[in-house]
Amino acid sequence: MCGVRKIEEINTQKELPAAxxxxxxxxxxxxxxxxxGFEAENGRVPTACVVNMxxxxxxxxxxxxxxxxxxxxxxxxxxxxxxxxIFNTCTVRENANNKxxxxxxxxxxxxxxxxxxVIALCGCMMQEPAVVDKIxxxxxxxxxxxxxxxxxxxxxxxxxxxxxxxxxxxxWESSDNIVEDLPSERKYPFKSGVNIMFGCNNFxxxxxxxxxxxxxxxxxxxDILNEIETLAADGVKEIMLLxxxxxxxxxxxxxxxxxAQLLKQAEQIEGIERIRFMTSHPKDLSDELIEVMKQSxxxxxxxxxxxxxxxxxxxxxxNRNYTKEQYLGLVEKxxxxxPDIAVTTDxxxxxxxxxxxxxxxxxxxxxxxxxxxAFTFLYSKRxxxxxxKMEDHASKEEVxxxxxxxxxxxxxxxxxxxxxxxGAIQKVLVEHRNEQDGRLFTGRMSxxxxxxxxxxxxxxxxxxxxxxxxxxxxxxxxxxx
Ligand code: SAH
Ligand code: SF4
Ligand code: F3S
Numbered sequence: 334m335c336g337v338r339k340i341e342e343i344n345t346q347k348e349l350p351a352a353x354x355x356x357x358x359x360x361x362x363x364x365x366x367x368x369x370g371f372e373a374e375n376g377r378v379p380t381a382c383v384v385n386m387x388x389x390x391x392x393x394x395x396x397x398x399x400x401x402x403x404x405x406x407x408x409x410x411x412x413x414x415x416x417x418x419i420f421n422t423c424t425v426r427e428n429a430n431n432k433x434x435x436x437x438x439x440x441x442x443x444x445x446x447x448x449x450x451v452i453a454l455c456g457c458m459m460q461e462p463a464v465v466d467k468i469x470x471x472x473x474x475x476x477x478x479x480x481x482x483x484x485x486x487x488x489x490x491x492x493x494x495x496x497x498x499x500x501x502x503x504x505w506e507s508s509d510n511i512v513e514d515l516p517s518e519r520k521y522p523f524k525s526g527v528n529i530m531f532g533c534n535n536f537x538x539x540x541x542x543x544x545x546x547x548x549x550x551x552x553x554x555x556d557i558l559n560e561i562e563t564l565a566a567d568g569v570k571e572i573m574l575l576x577x578x579x580x581x582x583x584x585x586x587x588x589x590x591x592x593a594q595l596l597k598q599a600e601q602i603e604g605i606e607r608i609r610f611m612t613s614h615p616k617d618l619s620d621e622l623i624e625v626m627k628q629s630x631x632x633x634x635x636x637x638x639x640x641x642x643x644x645x646x647x648x649x650x651x652n653r654n655y656t657k658e659q660y661l662g663l664v665e666k667x668x669x670x671x672p673d674i675a676v677t678t679d680x681x682x683x684x685x686x687x688x689x690x691x692x693x694x695x696x697x698x699x700x701x702x703x704x705x706x707a708f709t710f711l712y713s714k715r716x717x718x719x720x721x722k723m724e725d726h727a728s729k730e731e732v733x734x735x736x737x738x739x740x741x742x743x744x745x746x747x748x749x750x751x752x753x754x755x756g757a758i759q760k761v762l763v764e765h766r767n768e769q770d771g772r773l774f775t776g777r778m779s780x781x782x783x784x785x786x787x788x789x790x791x792x793x794x795x796x797x798x799x800x801x802x803x804x805x806x807x808x809x810x811x812x813x814x
Pocket of ligand 1: 710
């Protein structure tokens with residue numbers, strides 16, 4: 334737990350504090366009293382389950398929810414048959430939405446057995462008015478709905494939900510507030526995500542994120558560095574700096590700071606051995622950043638650089654602000670500076686108007702760049718985005734065929750690239766015991782590749798030398814040197 338404030342400092346007999354985060358600590362204390370009452374009545378501590386359905390930024394938010402629930406007197410459990418269950422939702426593609434409705438049905442089943450169960454929904458999907466409308470009308474057993482802008486108020490909302498019947502709905506359209514110093518739990522003791530900015534200003538024409546996460550807001554560098562120092566003191570070795578477009582970090586601060594400058598300062602923090610970040614937008618990738626990465630001993634040899642499409646025509650329609658040639662030029666410059674860097678990407682297939690020629694250009698870029706791995710997505714129409722109004726030319730079958738061709742190409746290239754490391758010795762941060770084979774442990778190389786190796790539980794959290802004995806395409810088998 335890295336809550337900076339102690340809950341005991343807040344006395345709930347006193348007046349409700351107006352300032353944050355004090356106000357939230359006041360409500361955590363109220364929840365704790367409620368939890369004590371629950372325990373006296375039921376002979377057990379109330380349980381809670383947090384389900385993360387989104388990206389790394391949502392995952393970090395989920396850790397904050399867990400931290401607040403623990404401070405509020407709940408025992409966290411993995412299964413969804415808990416007294417309090419919260420889904421932290423994603424809405425980037427339509428199928429992310431559909432999953433939520435399916436899983437709500439399962440929760441309803443649990444609630445029939447435990448009528449006092451409290452069901453909550455938060456995250457990006459809740460920022461869409463049509464969704465909230467549908468849930469309040471068709472899923473009346475949901476007790477609490479809030480969005481991305483007021484997540485810092487979770488303790489207050491939780492207290493309202495447990496002490497009141499009916500559905501509590503609190504959605505804000507935007508927020509300038511960045512509330513620091515709330516409790517947070519970490520999934521891993523040795524690595525952690527660190528938000529450096531929130532929201533996005535890029536408005537890629539297919540993307541809903543700017544609408545549900547709001548305008549770009551950077552945290553002050555000193556607050557970020559303080560958090561990293563606290564994490565390092567708590568045993569964290571690897572940090573992942575998080576933002577939708579980390580390359581534009583700090584531009585709108587009163588005293589502007591570049592992302593490269595922030596990285597340089599983070600690198601000075603003792604105890605931190607690895608630094609990762611995501612996501613980099615190609616349009617804002619600076620020479621200064623490449624230079625800092627080249628000089629660094631801690632920044633991992635990995636850059637996730639979403640391409641989206643290899644056709645300059647489609648990139649323009651996507652409002653990505655770079656061309657195919659500029660993207661290729663960037664990768665060339667990056668590899669000239671850091672030859673062993675892994676470059677990974679995101680690609681969308683079937684954007685409105687994408688022709689066979691456009692798709693061939695994407696294939697061409699994939700063959701030229703030889704990505705170490707790529708996430709491939711079928712274009713998903715998101716209501717309210719400019720692309721939703723664009724004409725769609727290719728048929729479903731055509732798009733699916735393109736997707737399969739791309740996936741095959743991406744996988745073949747990734748496997749070829751991975752083979753180059755077979756037999757090599759690499760530093761691996763061992764993360765956890767392998768779920769399929771309990772004799773193996775799983776870790777990551779600096780370039781983010783996964784390695785499974787036999788060992789003992791004390792390796793977890795250590796960065797060790799591993800010989801990569803066999804490349805299995807997407808991962809390696811290795812042995813401790
Ligand atoms: N901020 C990051 C991406 C966040 S969303 C960036 O710009 O790189 C993660 C990925 O989801 C995107 O890179 C894109 O490839 C994909 N994506 C976003 N909206 C989509 C949509 N409407 N349909 C299909 N894929 C989408
Ligand atoms: Fe979406 Fe583009 Fe912002 Fe990424 S940069 S979150 S793809 S709008
Ligand atoms: Fe999804 Fe929201 Fe992340 S829409 S991808 S969880 S920012």
